[in-house]
Amino acid sequence: MATSWPLGVTLSFLDEFIASHGGVDAFRNLTTRQVNINFLLPLTATSKLSLVDQLTISCPSVQPARWYVSHAWPYMFLDVIESLHLFFSDKPSQEAIVWFDLFCNSQHTNTDFNSLTSIICRAITSIQRVVMVLLPWDRPIPLTRAWCVYEVYMTVNTASEFQVAMTQQETDRFADNVSVDAFFDMLAHVKSEASDSYDPQDKIQIAKVIENTIGFKNMDTMVFRVFENWMTSTLTTKISISNGPTQSIWQFKLGSLYQVQGKYDLAETMFVNCVAARKLVLGEEHPDTLSALSHMASLYKAQGKYAQAESILEQCSQVLSRLKLHDSPLGLVVADTLAGTVQCQGKYAEAETLYLQCLAEKKRIMGERHTSTMLTMGNLASLYQAQGKYEAAKPFYELCVACSIATVGDDNPNTITLKNNLAANLNYLHDYQAAEALYVQCLSDGERILGKDHPSTLTTMNNLAANYYHQHKLDVAEALYEKCIAASKLVLGEAHPHTLSAMNNLAALLKDAQKYEAAEALYKECVEMNTKTMGPAHPSTLTSMNNLACLYERQGKLNEAVTLLVPVLERRRQVLPGDHPSLLNSIRELGLLYEKLHDFTSSEPLLIEYVAIQTRRVGPHHNDTILRKRSLAEHYCKIKNPQAAETLLLECVEGAKITYGVDAPETIKLTNKLEAFYLDQITKSLELKEWADMAQYIASITSFGKTNPLSETTRKEVESLRLQMPMGTPRRVVKSLA
Template sequence: MSTTPPLGVTLAFFDAFIASNGGEAAFVGLTTAQVSTSFLMPTTAATKLSLVEQLKNDPCVQPARYFVSHAWKYFFLDVLESLRLFFVDKPIADHIVWFDLFCNSQHDTTIKPFSWWTTTFRSSIGAIQNVIMVLLPWDRPIPLTRAWCVFEIFATVSTKSAFHVAMTRAETERFADHVSVDTFYDMLGHVKSEACEAFRPEDKAQIAAAIVDAIGFTAMDNMVFQVFGAWMATTLQAKIASTSNVLQANWQLKLGSLCQAQGKFADAERLIDAAVATKKLCAGHDAAETLIAMERLATLYNEQGQFARAEEVLRHCQLGWEKLGHAETAPAAIIALETLATTLQNLGKFDDAEAIYVKCIAHRQQVSGDNHESTLVCKCNLATLYEERGEYRKASPLLTECLAASIATLGPDNPRTLTLKNNAAANLNYLRHFDAAAALYVECLNDSERLLGGDHPSTLATMNNAAANFAAHKKLTDAEALYTTCVERSKRVLGPEHPSTLKTINNLASLLREAEKTDAAEVLFQEALAISTKVLGPSHPNTLTTMSNLGRMYEQVGKLDAALALLVPCLASRRQVLPPEHPCIAKTILSVALLFEAKHEFTAAEPLLREYCALQTRLLGATHPETIFGRFTLAEHLVKSHALEDAEAIFLECAASALPTFGPSAPETKHFESAVEVFYLNRSQTSMKAKEWGDAARDLAALEAFGTTHPLSARATDALRVLKQHLPVGAPHKVASSTG
């Protein structure tokens, strides 16, 4: 490939060309394609050369400094205005561009082989090392729908050339007013290199083949996204450097939000912190724009697991909006309220969070409508709350409704749609519809890799969820392979100490524990625990999760003392940092109680089991599956500690609660009913051996009564008949011995 830049033209050349063809008035409303037909081709008709070759001795024809990528559908004058604006702050010596209209012959283009065009574009870009893409409109750019322009991006990256963007003044101002993470990803959500068009169908087919041979469409799309992500960051950094005070803070918020979306949390916190400080100084602590910036900071805290800090910031925001008198009406106040609901959910304050979500949904529906993006997001958040409370069927219709509406209104490739699809797959997983969940996860993962790239934090999150689905489906080998890939990418992209990396290591270790690869699991758990303790602190929720998982693994392999050494302090720390009714506290209470029971320390186990049951009843209700199983565990414990009357009452409660919860024929219901049968039969046999005939008769009568509402199994029916035959006639009560 030649390292000598091809000839290009100065901006003055454009002016001379326009002047020689009737002036600007003659070009108004003409696309570049029309300019070629009306003015360029007649000018070069005699020589059949490019205009640059025809005028190569003109002082305006010089080695190009920039390659211009643009769509021929653009108005020619818009392209020129964009270039003038791009070069306004650059030395005049750099105002020389390779512009295909002038630099390629426009005659007999159809007879040139495809390889000539690809070689020309790629070699020109490689030699020039600078590409300007004219982006109009910036959020729906035509070049990203044109096959040749996408090929030029491929050439830009593959030749390690610099990438720049040029826009008209009006479009530059619109970019400044509307740029955000959402609009940026919305723009990228409409990019599909495979669907790009070309004037000639054969060009499209050959460009597609070239891309497939080189890197494939998924990698090509990712390349486009990486290029534009870097452009966005560079543009925002330049805005920050050239402004001050509140305006600078606004740009810091935009760049901080982009960094947050990319998983660059340290950069995001630095930028957003600086923006909040500037807003407080310049506008006041309770000014609307300050409160908006603080909500952004709270969102970042939530993503970092700093839930208490997030709640503190949001409570201040809530008071600030109340002082301004806009707590119930301002859109930004409603956003802060939704973020508060999410924070409370993270803290396990589910009832408070649900009340706020319901309030926000009603407001969104009234103001924006049922299918507006903001309404869908709020409904989805409410669905995740239901799932966290174990109410998976209650969440399912909400998620189905939201996903269908998002596809219809935002499009299948919008990041919001991908998130909703991911959440719908998770719900299917919770409902044990594993095959349907797996199919949807594969779709999510393919879309995320194509749109965001295989290393994007959102893609890694989807990969994590897909691996969890494999694990739930007992496809442990597939789950291990996917988790391993996810860990490797997370370490490379986010770093070995990033919270997301640590979560993935923890998940892989949990999978290995389930696969009984406990030695490998222990190594990973200890690695994650050590790093998490150092980076996040010993009381961070993520640290405590890993500590709990390692403790449970020790319990699994019979290392009860090692398990207690982790789980007892884990419970103490969770009681300190989480609200008293947080689900994680309940789970840890149960784990510690069962460990004490396994060590036959019944006195230590019983109060914890009773606390767990009371907590689950308050959190989930008396008929929730987890509550029923918790009470059943308590009943089994009471049998072991010989508190039989208490055990009897709880066994009966479990069987009664199972009927409406699971159904009369469900395995869970049969399990509880069988436990009642075994309890009465065993106790009656014990009484008979002690010749306590009255107690035996009472238990057998109780079993018969139980059978009127819970049909007895054949085994229990036969045993009951046999035992009744062994009762003495009249079944006398127990005879007390005489002391006289």
């Protein structure tokens, strides 16, 4: 019976095979490998052929295969047969002809690796349909076996149809337990590089094939997409064959799956349908209806539709409070999501109150290390970070990452998100190398597990580009930003907050690269889109306006810069804490801008305010405090207030000695600045014949020189100026003061 099409056996033949060899009891608790040893090898001992080849001439059960069966030999053989029966139960009988390696390959010859891969490749290429026996569904054994991984590789490579077969028990367990957390958990336990084989040499050879073609990272991505498609197809089928409350359950599950896949439009359709069905059948205040509404609000938040999300969550919260379910698991989910939503709108004080209340309840009810508690703690850390409280956020992030790794593993998408947030924190704390290492790891894991265009992956890509920018790796950062923006526009849309964030970051890079026209166009687009999408007072809108103002300043367009910065500062005072870095930045920038415009009346209170806040916030000896005091001292010199300038310069030198060291270049530079100030004041006093002032400054620099050795040039200049004073009273003043 010669044919180029791979031959298989009918499903009924498998039943006959079991019946003719002692029935079900004879096969109970036997793996496929044991069935081979106990039955197949003795049955084909004489011919040394595969059972299919041995039966071909006379057996009508041997026919061209319609499905390729992928399974793991450690499986219980009866589980494999049951899974196939269930899979073919709704299909025509002529479909139930399978290429099953136990029966289709000779078990007597040690087929070399190249021959075996050729057999698999030829079979899958010809049949074009693969059914994988998946047991258990959330810890799929086939994906830990090298040959099964290779079969998935061939399935994708040949664009073949892929389906899954499970036992009735496993099918029921899938229906009961499929969820976002279960999906994430499954992804976290799949790593093709770690797959094993009965023959270690096979594992080595398969690894070489994958490494030399697509690589393990892309292999895992392929596997995940195949299983995502299978889950989506399975849930879609469930929806189509059900109705009423049951259908709404499947809609909810599929909507949740779409959301974590970043397919927001499809998720919205599912949630809208689910909510409508539950309102009709269960009522508007039923907990299941409220659960669907809260998930829809979470989706709106992910889409950047913050006002819609907040409105829904407020309604849910009110109903849950009235039903005394505010501290139920659903009530806490609603509270946490509401806190995150108001945070995204810049309402930080309100968000903090909600987070703290939610965190306290979760600790009381679920425990301090519960996954849900850690989620809220991580969200609270993100709020502190948004408020500029980077040191306060760091220990929360570190604890959340450690707990997530311990509970759900390193490769779980939730762990990856937490690692990304910790990296962002390190970036804000200027630990750029540590942040880069973590970002690179997160990006690699995100691309492998979630996909290159997933919203979470794009967020990490944007953050890594920002990290490169801060390290002055401008070319690398620019290329990554452009890649991120293109993908983000495609996946999330041009007006999505994540897209605008990447555009704003790229504009900052273009500004520093002196590509001013391109930067200005991008900043203006960001301001316009942020204002339209999130409102004129939203932190993202204000950041874009602030950045555009800084660009105008660099271009010498000072009045245009002031026009932008004045409302930015006013709005930031309204929505940000008094010591937020963004608010401080606006105070400093506007103060310096006014000074450049010689509007000293407007600049002075802003510069004084900035120095006062920084002194209180980071201390009088902090690098930024010292530098800003120096700027304020220079301002006082310009407005002819030498006494105030002298006080600040003396503080700068003393602070520099503590912070940098007595002999540090920074300290020497500030010392020279103070010496130059004194010499300038002495010279001016001499020219104006203000002898008392001259005597005072000579005495001051002399006193300063006792603890801070003056340069030889300064010492000689002071002595020369002293000798130019008239005889009499002024000299006696100098002597008494000294």
